[in-house]
Amino acid sequence: MTRLEQAPGRFRDVARAKLADAHVQRAITSVERLRSHRLEAWAELPGVEELRQRAHDVRMAAVGDIDGHLARFTEALEARGGHVKVCATAAEACAYVTGVCERRGAKLVAKSKSMVTEEIGLNAALEAAGIEPVETDLGEYILQLAGDHPVHIIAPAIEKTKEDVAALFSKVEGHPVPAELEELTASARRQLRRVFLEADVGITGANFAVAETGTIVTVTNEGNGRLVASAPKVHIAITGIERLVPALTDLAPLLELLGRSGTGQRLTSYTHLVTGPRREGEEDGPEELHVVFVENGRRNLLGTKYEEMLACIRCGACLNVCPVFRKTAGAAYGPVYSGPMGAVLVPLLVGIGNAPALPHASSLCGACTEACPVKIPLHDLLLELRRDLVEQHAASWRERAALTLWSLAWSRPLGYRASTFAARLGQGLAVRVGPGRAWASGRALPRLARRRFRSWR
Numbered sequence: 540m541t542r543l544e545q546a547p548g549r550f551r552d553v554a555r556a557k558l559a560d561a562h563v564q565r566a567i568t569s570v571e572r573l574r575s576h577r578l579e580a581w582a583e584l585p586g587v588e589e590l591r592q593r594a595h596d597v598r599m600a601a602v603g604d605i606d607g608h609l610a611r612f613t614e615a616l617e618a619r620g621g622h623v624k625v626c627a628t629a630a631e632a633c634a635y636v637t638g639v640c641e642r643r644g645a646k647l648v649a650k651s652k653s654m655v656t657e658e659i660g661l662n663a664a665l666e667a668a669g670i671e672p673v674e675t676d677l678g679e680y681i682l683q684l685a686g687d688h689p690v691h692i693i694a695p696a697i698e699k700t701k702e703d704v705a706a707l708f709s710k711v712e713g714h715p716v717p718a719e720l721e722e723l724t725a726s727a728r729r730q731l732r733r734v735f736l737e738a739d740v741g742i743t744g745a746n747f748a749v750a751e752t753g754t755i756v757t758v759t760n761e762g763n764g765r766l767v768a769s770a771p772k773v774h775i776a777i778t779g780i781e782r783l784v785p786a787l788t789d790l791a792p793l794l795e796l797l798g799r800s801g802t803g804q805r806l807t808s809y810t811h812l813v814t815g816p817r818r819e820g821e822e823d824g825p826e827e828l829h830v831v832f833v834e835n836g837r838r839n840l841l842g843t844k845y846e847e848m849l850a851c852i853r854c855g856a857c858l859n860v861c862p863v864f865r866k867t868a869g870a871a872y873g874p875v876y877s878g879p880m881g882a883v884l885v886p887l888l889v890g891i892g893n894a895p896a897l898p899h900a901s902s903l904c905g906a907c908t909e910a911c912p913v914k915i916p917l918h919d920l921l922l923e924l925r926r927d928l929v930e931q932h933a934a935s936w937r938e939r940a941a942l943t944l945w946s947l948a949w950s951r952p953l954g955y956r957a958s959t960f961a962a963r964l965g966q967g968l969a970v971r972v973g974p975g976r977a978w979a980s981g982r983a984l985p986r987l988a989r990r991r992f993r994s995w996r
């Protein structure tokens with residue numbers, strides 16, 4: 540099983556545990572702050588709808604010609620001395636990155652936040668090769684110390700409180716670290732300084748890759764991404780093939796919306812553009828730069844009704860508004876992508892039969908679609924996935940049998956009358972036994988009316 544695949548009952552089991560965990564329920568309320576900040580930030584923008592449409596158009600132009608943009612990016616970056624590698628699978632990407640590290644004799648790797656490296660399981664691959672990867676994004680570092688996975692794409696450690704973090708940092712430092720934000724930040728600085736100074740290789744993600752110039756763009760709030768990309772002698776940037784944009788000018792609407800949609804900031808604190816390794820006469824930057832584009836199932840979406848999902852800019856806004864995410868938190872969706880974007884993307888990357896519960900992890904209220912800065916119709920895509928589940932027979936036999944019976948009964952007046960009569964008689968029993976009981980747990984079902992509408996005359 541790959542890191543993205545999951546067993547059918549996993550979502551339900553983990554969600555149930557998280558719902559019963561008062562600590563998680565308290566911690567997850569902080570997504571409300573992200574949601575309200577986004578609304579304030581969007582309200583400041585004149586013509587936010589036009590801007591969202593422009594951002595959507597830019598992303599779809601990129602997705603519509605991925606191979607052309609990849610070729611242009613490669614030509615531009617190689618002309619400046621960089622290396623480009625396109626990897627079809629997670630294993631191929633891990634092998635390439637590990638190979639570069641081994642060739643350079645690397646023992647210590649500094650990483651900045653990258654969901655693609657989570658997706659391909661890069662840390663485990665590096666460790667297996669005897670190379671120590673250290674996360675330098677504060678949230679990711681906390682999770683690495685705890686041995687946990689991200690639960691939110693922009694706030695990965697949102698389930699951890701400052702007391703949790705103080706306990707982890709105290710263990711590393713060997714003395715108690717107070718659970719105060721300034722103390723915790725100072726402690727993280729002390730622990731990570733060595734890593735920035737001594738790392739042989741720096742690994743970052745890339746929010747965007749500009750085809751016209753061969754530029755990679757990283758957007759961070761802590762400044763760690765800039766250190767990781769410039770202090771070590773080798774920089775490897777890893778991203779999905781869909782993160783290309785045609786030209787530098789196309790970044791404007793995307794950057795304007797990215798920070799506002801994720802955290803409510805007008806602009807994320809650090810926007811770092813890298814075009815090639817260090818050139819002669821320059822003081823900063825790596826001697827060697829590699830950009831690794833990962834496919835890992837993304838080509839499955841090209842030219843299909845799901846292609847728009849590749850427009851995602853990983854802002855996290857859909858998670859913050861989703862009523863399912865806001866109660867179940869992120870772990871139920873799996874170790875990498877969560878919330879509505881994860882519920883759509885993961886089944887498409889791994890095949891719907893390998894993550895069949897995710898399209899059902901939604902109330903279909905449409906809040907995700909309304910919040911998405913690049914106008915991805917997330918709840919429509921979730922509905923399409925549910926339809927595909929049934930058509931591809933990936934749904935359980937019970938679900939398929941129930942839907943077939945329902946469809947047969949309601950295709951005929953007699954069947955409709957008989958089934959509604961039986962439902963009125965058996966409604967109390969149906970939600971107390973078997974699958975009906977599981978389905979009704981957590982739901983308050985209204986009782987069916989005593990008189991049918993058709994009998995009103």
Ligand code: SF4
Binds near residue numbers: 853855857
């Ligand atoms: S689907 Fe839209 S709202 Fe969700 S993370 Fe992607 S860009 Fe943001």
